[in-house]
Amino acid sequence: MLAMAICYSANIGGTGTLVGTGANVILSEYLNELDGNPVSFGTWMAFSVPQMILCLVAAWCWLYFYFIGISSMLGRKRSGSVDKEKEKELQQQRNESVSRVIRQKFSELGPMTFHEGVVVFVFLIAFNLWFFLSPGFMTGWGDLLESTNAMGEETNVDDATPAILIALLVLALPAKPTFLQLFRCGRKPGLIQPSPPVIDWKTAQYNVSL
DSSP states (O other): OHHHHHHHHHHHHTTSSTTSSHHHHHHHHHHHHHHSOOOOHHHHHHHHHHHHHHHHHHHHHHHHHHHTOHHHHHTOOOTTSOOHHHHHHHHHHHHHHHHHHHHHHHHHHOSOOHHHHHHHHHHHHHHHHHHTTSOSSSOOHHHHTOEEOTTSOEEOOOTHHHHHHHHHHHHHSBSSOGGGGGGSTTOOGGGSOOOOBSSOHHHHHHHHHO
8 A cells, every 4th residue: 555655646746846757847848839838837837736736636545445444434334344442453553553663663763864854954955946936917037038149039047956056965965064164263274084975076967877
């Protein structure tokens, strides 16, 4: 059930944003060439997020009814099963076991590391750059950068610009806060061990090649 839930949620969630999957970008470029009205990050989300939520609810209902059954939700006794009180007790024990495992795994994660905090920070920057590029309901930062080249053609910023900026950021930002040692008294820059980047070039090159 969990494996199917991951598959469904990944496919449904990919429709929520313009960069959720490559097919969305292809459709956006096709619509732009068809009528000349580009689909922005904000307008795509305004159209896709409601249907994404509806599809997630429908997927949850389907998985629940298929693997657990509607009789369990209604509290009815299934044929060939133990009595209602015994079934309720077993269900409570299963719930407690699942909750205990979840709490244990969550505690093993520990507090958020500096590396993870940088990733969250970069993700928020990327989302805001995409959303406010040309939202449609207001003037975006991409609209302010529109210009005309020497041939008289209009040039504007598209979704690839924030993606390139974020790629450069994760290659430049440190994964460990070793630079904070510079603010300590008596610390010399030569004595501080440099921090690796959030993603090194070898890792980025390998994942892009896949």
